[in-house]
Amino acid sequence: MPRFNSYFCADMSQRFPRHEKLKSATLISRLFEEGSHLTVFPLRLQYLEIPLPNEVLVQAGVTVSKRKFKNAVDRNRVKRLMRESYRKHKSLIFNNSEQTFAFLFIYLGKEIPSQADMDRSMRLLIDKFLAKRDEKDNE
């Protein structure tokens, strides 16, 4: 079962390959129209339960407002930090899940955070998301 094997690896590893990135413009616009959101300052998660291609559990993207960070260097910096902490913490979501989601992380703050701060808020946000999901499942 090679497919299962790769599945298992993706579950456990901290990799963040291309097909797990949210890229489709149509998906993103649907995400904003139909999806719901959670906020743990300075992060906001916009999410939507939706079938995805390529048998992926989650497609995630990150974004930063151009109004908050004027320079491209700073925007790239924040996006890289967000990707990094999502990469570290995404295995929490993948555990015993059958639903597929589209994620978009939005940075709301006005200052560039440290990696440690970013990790902390990402952890809190994902815990909040998991709690909400389980609650919904139980109903």
Add this chain to the structure above:
RNA sequence: GAAGCAGAUCACCUUAUCGCUUUCCGCAAUAGCGGGAGGAGGAAAGUCCGGACACCUUAGUGCGGUAUAGCGGGUAACACCCGUCGUCCUGCGAAAGCAGGAUAGGACAAGUGCAACAGAAAGUAUGUACAGGUUAAGCUGUAGUGAAACCAGGUAAACUCUAUGCGGUGAAACGUCAUGUAAAUCAGCGUCUGAGGGCUGCACGCCCGAGCUGAAGGGUAGGCGGUUAGAGCUUCCGGGUAACCGGGAGUCGAGAUAAAUGAUAAGGGUCUUUCCUUUGGGAAGAAACAGAAUCCGGCUUAUGGCCUGCUUUUUUU
């Protein structure tokens, strides 16, 4: 030592772990996995000029529009660069001149316009006072106003004229493959008596030519090429005052697309301030401006060090 100006140069480094991305090799039916090699800048920025390249009839004529403006050279080209002349400013000097800097620097003797306040008068120029002068006369000089007033006056980053250049649109160009619907409905115009189109503001000319426009509605918004070896970089020789040119040798240095080049840890180097100090150093902190998006040549703006030269000033010998 400090300040200013000009020029040149670098843009923290090493190792480990976890990741992203391009490419090559191997394995794998695909997905993917393993290994090797590579992965931001001097401004990548602003998009201000000039090209390459692509398409639009190889792009015609006139008007319009627009850009440039001493002279000579460089260049693929330029609003760029080099040299030089003139003008202006600063410093030195008795002066001649010297040094540095700035310079959109054609034409008002083609025409039109404009000139507040002051002043007699700002354009068909010529009044007052004094002096001179005449047959007579603003005929001559001085005074006062103003940025400008014996003069074919000033002003063209005023219209304009002259000379020269410019066809348009920009990689969301363009080519190609795939997916999918509706060759459907209603209204108007037209089918050689020519609708409409040919991505130029207008007119003419030329070419294509059976569909075109509107309403309401439906579908795709994905992949590949273009896309990185080039007016390239390094070095040597020769020519030229210089910008730059010619020749030889060597070399390959990103290619993403909701957009890669990152995170953590340790060590080292640099700088600054504070504290301790046995003057050897130790501890803490900081590290600028900024991120390729078709590619080049410039310009402009942002910005941290280090080096060289010149000028000014201070201190010591």
Add this chain to the structure above:
RNA sequence: GGCCUCGUAGUUCAAUGGAUAGAAUAGAAGUUUCCUAAACUUUAGAUGCAAGUUCGAUUCUUGCCGAGGCUA
């Protein structure tokens, strides 16, 4: 990525290169009123920034800064 447009009082707009940049509205103070509103009087407030052309710049030119739009 490319192509355009616009910056004047707190706000909405004027001003031919020429005395002190004008008007409406909002603000402040006062008059009136038992109080408020309305009305009247007075008052403060601006050319996005920096150079250049000019005797003189909101206006002309250039460079920055900011805001907005269009583009399969």
